[in-house]
Amino acid sequence: MSLLLSLVLAAGAPADFGYVQIPDAAKEAQAAELMAELRCLVCQGQSIHDSDVDMAADMRRIVRQKIAAGEQPQAVRAWLVERYGSYVTYDPPFSWTTAPLWLAPLLLLGAGLWLARGTLKRRRK
Amino acid sequence: MIAEAGLAALWLAAAMALLQLACAGLGLRLKQDELVAAVRPVAIVQGVLAALSFGLLILLFLQSDMSVLLVAQNSHSAKPWLYKFAGAWGNHEGSMLLWVTVLALAGAAIAVLEHKLDRATLTATLGAQAFIALGFYAFLVIASSPFTRLDPPALDGMGLNPLLQDPGLAFHPPTLYFGYVGLSIAFSFAVGAMVTREVGPVFARAMRPWILGAWVFLTLGITAGSYWAYYELGWGGWWFWDPVENASLMPWLAATALLHSVNVLAARDGLRAWTLMLAVVAFSMSMLGTFLVRSGILTSVHAFAVDPTRGSFILVLLAIYIGGALALYGARVGRVKAGQGFDLLSREGGLVLNNLLLSVILGIVLIGTLYPIVAQAMGQQLSVGPPFFNKTTGPIALLLVAAMSAGPLLRWRRDEANALLQRVTVPIAAALLAMAAMFAAAPGTGWMEIAGLGLAAGLTIASFAPLWKRNLLRTPLFTWGMVVAHFGVAVSLAGMAADSAFTSERLVAARYGQPYYVGPWRVVLNGVAPVMGDNWSAVEGRVTATRGEGSTPLLLTPQRRFYSSPPTDTAEASIRTRADGQLYAVLGAQDAEGRWQLRLWWKPFVTLIWFGGALIALGGALSLIGRVFRERRNTKRREDAE
Numbered sequence: 001m002s003l004l005l006s007l008v009l010a011a012g013a014p015a016d017f018g019y020v021q022i023p024d025a026a027k028e029a030q031a032a033e034l035m036a037e038l039r040c041l042v043c044q045g046q047s048i049h050d051s052d053v054d055m056a057a058d059m060r061r062i063v064r065q066k067i068a069a070g071e072q073p074q075a076v077r078a079w080l081v082e083r084y085g086s087y088v089t090y091d092p093p094f095s096w097t098t099a100p101l102w103l104a105p106l107l108l109l110g111a112g113l114w115l116a117r118g119t120l121k122r123r124r125k
Numbered sequence: 126m127i128a129e130a131g132l133a134a135l136w137l138a139a140a141m142a143l144l145q146l147a148c149a150g151l152g153l154r155l156k157q158d159e160l161v162a163a164v165r166p167v168a169i170v171q172g173v174l175a176a177l178s179f180g181l182l183i184l185l186f187l188q189s190d191m192s193v194l195l196v197a198q199n200s201h202s203a204k205p206w207l208y209k210f211a212g213a214w215g216n217h218e219g220s221m222l223l224w225v226t227v228l229a230l231a232g233a234a235i236a237v238l239e240h241k242l243d244r245a246t247l248t249a250t251l252g253a254q255a256f257i258a259l260g261f262y263a264f265l266v267i268a269s270s271p272f273t274r275l276d277p278p279a280l281d282g283m284g285l286n287p288l289l290q291d292p293g294l295a296f297h298p299p300t301l302y303f304g305y306v307g308l309s310i311a312f313s314f315a316v317g318a319m320v321t322r323e324v325g326p327v328f329a330r331a332m333r334p335w336i337l338g339a340w341v342f343l344t345l346g347i348t349a350g351s352y353w354a355y356y357e358l359g360w361g362g363w364w365f366w367d368p369v370e371n372a373s374l375m376p377w378l379a380a381t382a383l384l385h386s387v388n389v390l391a392a393r394d395g396l397r398a399w400t401l402m403l404a405v406v407a408f409s410m411s412m413l414g415t416f417l418v419r420s421g422i423l424t425s426v427h428a429f430a431v432d433p434t435r436g437s438f439i440l441v442l443l444a445i446y447i448g449g450a451l452a453l454y455g456a457r458v459g460r461v462k463a464g465q466g467f468d469l470l471s472r473e474g475g476l477v478l479n480n481l482l483l484s485v486i487l488g489i490v491l492i493g494t495l496y497p498i499v500a501q502a503m504g505q506q507l508s509v510g511p512p513f514f515n516k517t518t519g520p521i522a523l524l525l526v527a528a529m530s531a532g533p534l535l536r537w538r539r540d541e542a543n544a545l546l547q548r549v550t551v552p553i554a555a556a557l558l559a560m561a562a563m564f565a566a567a568p569g570t571g572w573m574e575i576a577g578l579g580l581a582a583g584l585t586i587a588s589f590a591p592l593w594k595r596n597l598l599r600t601p602l603f604t605w606g607m608v609v610a611h612f613g614v615a616v617s618l619a620g621m622a623a624d625s626a627f628t629s630e631r632l633v634a635a636r637y638g639q640p641y642y643v644g645p646w647r648v649v650l651n652g653v654a655p656v657m658g659d660n661w662s663a664v665e666g667r668v669t670a671t672r673g674e675g676s677t678p679l680l681l682t683p684q685r686r687f688y689s690s691p692p693t694d695t696a697e698a699s700i701r702t703r704a705d706g707q708l709y710a711v712l713g714a715q716d717a718e719g720r721w722q723l724r725l726w727w728k729p730f731v732t733l734i735w736f737g738g739a740l741i742a743l744g745g746a747l748s749l750i751g752r753v754f755r756e757r758r759n760t761k762r763r764e765d766a767e
Binding site for chain 1: 358359360362365367368369477478481484485488489492493496500503505506507508509510511512513517518521630631632633634696713716722724
């Protein structure tokens, strides 16, 4: 994995995008939003936006380089998910595996309302 | 000798817990008054012994006794005394001993202070408390004894994780544990009440101060923990939706719901079964949190558990206690008489909505936190983090804030929709005005931030509305408590929304003397100098920040620290607080061209987040004092009348 990263990095950049922002504020905002939802793979539960570890810096560099080069955040995320699996994103994509997770809020709300309704009705008698 | 004495005290405390359980159980079953009478004193002795054991562990750390394995693994003789002291609970064994000590002290506190509850329910409560304690004593002496000796003794210790070497360690874990474990009292009360079937206003009034007390500590602990993470981790974040944070949030959510539902039970004798359920859930969440944190099941990327035996031990305890309580609930809830009825549009209805929304948020946090384990079992590795939690709990929390603005303005039993609308006209207007102003001033802001600021404005006014046209001196203290706590939520919400909407971030490779701009600030790195601490050395940036022409410059001194034991480097952020926000600077490494990484944030009104948290806790404390005094006075009046 580190070999892959160093290959990517060998392309080189004028500024170290691991620790320096993209000059274009709009692109930096896109990158920042994406970095905040990407998991630092070697940390204990931190996003790459919030980590001092070298690998997080490497991943920030990749994200900023790609966004600075004009790629869309969606495409960069897809590229990273393809390489590292969906483990890398804190925003789990909707699928059969994650359907229960994403539907849970609605189900809970529905169940709660149903319970409360039943209680209120019973109380009114 | 001290270590052996500590272990002996721990064993004796465990024996007392067993005695307490036996006296309570047999006394109630056989109707033996002598046995029942013994329960209170035994509970007090148990508390004293557990505290003694914990005190001796602290003594070992203060003395840097390297013949004790735990001290050698987690301390170092060159540490400042505060971190030797607080280091006693900055590790697994010590923190579990603190956990059990608080549990035993909570039992002792019930034994000393509780006089309202009927004798049988009190005895059952103390029995339940002893039953919980027994499991955790077993866990300590079998799987994680803090007093194991090391032979031959180590020359010196391995030191404490530098991230923990902070005054926050002295304050945050004990506060949080008082909250976490304080909820065991509510759990034991519920079990006691289910055993004796005495559920009603008297029970609710007896339980309420204990819930409030635990909740105040929990609120303070979470607030302090958030601020600690904010300045220590050095990236300007204050909440990460990390499993460990969620583990502290879940009991808080349950306790918040509980302390609202218990009011319905106390005032109107409603929500009986639901209140019992919440009391069980609240402490179950505390135990689940302990399991998640202690087993390492979620934070560790590679292993299933940091120490599988420990994780499974707590899991078994969890199953016994939660399962047992739920089984008791299932068996007894049918016989708990239904409470008083009420209308949908009433104070009770509002509190039901509060409970509904808080429970849904709790459910989402619980599912989101545990889902990666479930997914792993289904053969897929995935992460659930801030984007999920913000998207799902955010809107519901905002709904809750809206409901919370109206709730305290509703009358008990029954209210009129038109009358309510009249009462909330001003808050609604304020909320809409604030949203419109935000939309006009900063058009690109996200809808959640706009809604958050608007609702915060509305809630600010609505939270004070219960005081409207009242004699402020004769308003009961617990009403003031509610007002202050609800206002605190508005303040905290405003801080969160402002931080999320208006933070400016600037990451630069800084050259000496060159200006960089973040928010309204002009920042210059003037130089870097070496500094020395007790057990670290550092390079310190000398950064000045000015705001507008001719203003006095602020000096910021972010450090890069190097700790020798264990060898680690950390970044110490330098934060300057202004009335309208915080300037936050972090120094990184130096690159080949001699430039320093400098991370700068301007965070408008971010301090409101923790200021609001402190207000919420203050409100809880005022309520607690108000309730206790009111009960005292009522008891006295009743006695005078007799």
